[in-house]
Amino acid sequence: MTARAAAQATDPPPRMRQGPRPLGLHLSTALTALLSSPSGLQPWRSGSLPWKPALAEKAAELRRLADGVDADALRDAVDREVRRRIDRLLTGVERYRRHPYRRDLPDPPVVWTEGSSRLLDYGALNSKAGGAPVLFVPSLVNRHYILDLSAKKSLMRWLAARGLRPYLIDWGTPGALERRFTLTDYIAGRLERVLDAVVAREGRAVPVVGYCMGGLLTTALALRRPREVAGLVLMATPWDFHAEDAASARRAAAFFQPFGPLLEAWGELPVDVLQALFAQLDPMLALKKFSHFARMAPDSPAAEDFVALEDWLNDGIPLVAGVARDALAGWYGRNDPAAGNWLVGGLPVEPARVSVPTLALIPERDRIVPPASATVLARSIPGAQMFRPSLGHIGMVVSAGAEDGVWIPLAEWLNTLV
Numbered sequence: 001m002t003a004r005a006a007a008q009a010t011d012p013p014p015r016m017r018q019g020p021r022p023l024g025l026h027l028s029t030a031l032t033a034l035l036s037s038p039s040g041l042q043p044w045r046s047g048s049l050p051w052k053p054a055l056a057e058k059a060a061e062l063r064r065l066a067d068g069v070d071a072d073a074l075r076d077a078v079d080r081e082v083r084r085r086i087d088r089l090l091t092g093v094e095r096y097r098r099h100p101y102r103r104d105l106p107d108p109p110v111v112w113t114e115g116s117s118r119l120l121d122y123g124a125l126n127s128k129a130g131g132a133p134v135l136f137v138p139s140l141v142n143r144h145y146i147l148d149l150s151a152k153k154s155l156m157r158w159l160a161a162r163g164l165r166p167y168l169i170d171w172g173t174p175g176a177l178e179r180r181f182t183l184t185d186y187i188a189g190r191l192e193r194v195l196d197a198v199v200a201r202e203g204r205a206v207p208v209v210g211y212c213m214g215g216l217l218t219t220a221l222a223l224r225r226p227r228e229v230a231g232l233v234l235m236a237t238p239w240d241f242h243a244e245d246a247a248s249a250r251r252a253a254a255f256f257q258p259f260g261p262l263l264e265a266w267g268e269l270p271v272d273v274l275q276a277l278f279a280q281l282d283p284m285l286a287l288k289k290f291s292h293f294a295r296m297a298p299d300s301p302a303a304e305d306f307v308a309l310e311d312w313l314n315d316g317i318p319l320v321a322g323v324a325r326d327a328l329a330g331w332y333g334r335n336d337p338a339a340g341n342w343l344v345g346g347l348p349v350e351p352a353r354v355s356v357p358t359l360a361l362i363p364e365r366d367r368i369v370p371p372a373s374a375t376v377l378a379r380s381i382p383g384a385q386m387f388r389p390s391l392g393h394i395g396m397v398v399s400a401g402a403e404d405g406v407w408i409p410l411a412e413w414l415n416t417l418v
Contacts, residue, residue, distance in 0.1 A: 017097045019314030022272040025279060026286035030089055033284065034082050041075060085291065092290030095298055101307045105151060112197040116172030119194055122148070122156040123165025131165040132418045133202045135195065137221075139213035140186065140323060141274055143315050144170040146397060147211065150308050153398045158407055164414060167198050167206075174320045179267035182322035187220045188345040195221065199228050207231035207417055209410075212238075212369065212393070213327070216337065219377070220344045222356050231357040231417045232381075233410065236369045236393050239351070239377030240338035241331050244370035252277060253333030256324065263321040271316040281367060309398060338376060351380035358384040359413045361396065361406060368393040385413075 020026050112119035123131055136156070138144045147168060148154045159166045169191075174181070181189075198206050207230045210218030215237025222232045241249045255277055259269060279285070289310075296303040319327070336342040342349045360378035362371050371388070378384045389396055389405035396406045 017099075017311070017314070019096070019310065020093065020286050020290070021275045021314045021316075022279075023093075025276050027089075027093070029279070029283050030287035031086065033287070034085055034089075037082050038075065038078055041071075041078065085287075088291045088294045089287055092292070092294035096290065096293060096307060096310060099298065099303070099307045101304050101311075103145070103150065103308060103311060105145075105148065105154070108156075111167075111201065112194065114190060114193060115177045116175045117190060117194075118170045118172060119197060120144075120156075120168045120170060121165070122160045122168060125157060126160040126163070126165075131160070131163040132414065133165040133167060133198060133204075133206045134159070134414055135198050135206050135208045136166055136168045137191065137208060137210045137214035137218050138169065138171070139211065140171055140217075141213065141317055141319050143312060143317065144168055146312055146394065149312060149398050150305075153305070153308075153402075155397055155402070155407055158403070159411060159414075162411055164411065165202075169194055171317065174268055174318055179320050180322070181320050183217075183326045184344050186323065187217050188224065191217055191221055192225060195225060195228055205230040207233065207414055209233040209235060210237060211235040211397070215377075216331075216349075219351060219354065220349045222354050222358075223349060224344070224347075226355050229356050231359070231414070232354065233413070234358065234360045234374070234377060235406075236361065236363055236366055236374060236396060237377055238331075238337075238369045238373040239380070240335065240373045242335045242338065243372040243376055246335075248280075249332045249335070251280070253328050255280065256328040256332075260325075263324060266321070268318040268320045269324040270318055274316055274319060275314075278368075309394070351377055352382065354381045354384075357417065359410075360384055360386045361410065362386060362388050363391045363393060363396045363406075364388050365391060365395070366393040 108120050108122045109124045110118045111121045123133070136147060138147065148156045151157075156166045156168055195206070195208070205228050208218045208221060210216070210233070212235070215234040216239070218229075218232060219234065219237070222229045256269070259273060263269065289306075293303065293306050296306065330336040330342065334341065337349065340348055340350065358378075358381045360374060360381075362374045362378065364371055366374070375386070378386045387409055389401075389409075391399060391401055391405050396402055399405075
């Protein structure tokens with residue numbers, strides 16, 4: 001045995017992951033769906049779907065398929081399939097929780113801090129110093145490193161290697177100071193001071209790129225500081241929260257309401273509550289994902305990529321109380337941005353007044369931000385260009401198609417501002 005192998009043999013095993021978070025919700029939802037499958041056998045055999053009159057034609061097809069099928073054999077087959085799927089789900093979850101992968105990318109230099117937030121200079125990783133600067137602004141509810149996920153999948157390092165100087169805000173975990181923040185505090189306070197720090201370092205105005213919720217923040221920033229913002233890029237940024245499914249948006253706001261009285265005591269909306277809210281977008285997603293993961297070779301690149309992304313998804317950030325109210329009740333419930341009622345520092349955020357060059361990247365397969373919601377914002381900004389990659393919300397920055405579909409067009413557009 002080599003010295004390295006001996007050391008590894010005595011190392012404590014890595015701590016088991018908590019996720020997928022909230023684990024109880026994901027497991028109970030999937031198991032309830034699977035274990036209730038036998039209850040559908042009788043309607044299947046009779047073709048009786050009285051609660052869905054629109055499915056009459058499909059009900060008739062079910063009845064035809066049931067003719068000649070042995071009921072006991074069918075029940076046994078369903079039972080075996082339910083057990084197989086439960087086993088696959090639990091295998092996938094267990095393998096994920098124990099997978100040896102851990103993200104170990106070193107951070108670039110930190111050039112500015114305030115409270116729990118940091119500004120990371122990815123341009124310092126490139127020996128060709130002096131590239132055109134660009135400031136990236138992620139969401140307040142997800143970690144910044146989705147844009148620097150791994151050595152293989154890092155938009156920040158890719159841009160730096162091609163001569164740009166990306167700066168990325170790491171909002172950090174809210175502390176005592178941030179728990180008193182509203183969206184105005186984040187935008188008119190911290191984000192503006194981040195912009196000032198970058199402009200001071202670079203001696204010129206800089207383009208800003210907002211991803212998801214970060215795009216709403218940067219839209220307000222571009223309105224407030226047009227002289228310091230050289231251009232605006234909106235990546236999968238919502239605006240009209242009722243554009244495609246107003247009922248779902250209102251349900252998200254209603255989901256938040258029971259936690260309202262607790263926010264004063266907590267000062268924030270916990271990560272698991274936010275994760276439960278996102279889970280409502282596709283309640284069966286965990287079942288599908290982890291069943292698929294169970295079929296992967298545990299030591300394969302695909303398995304490592306899955307774990308890297310899933311670790312990020314489960315490494316959320318609590319949403320401070322003031323921002324939770326503004327975003328969930330204001331954006332999702334009342335649709336304040338599209339209605340013209342979203343105020344930052346007492347002034348309405350009006351896209352029609354954005355005067356800087358703007359590019360909107362609107363992924364066509366986005367299930368988190370419906371394309372129609374993002375399109376409303378792009379069409380409201382004078383002269384804004386739209387580009388629609390055939391990717392998803394997260395896939396636009398980390399999938400196999402991200403480089404050709406988003407990274408290259410983004411770099412080309414940023415270089416037009418130089």
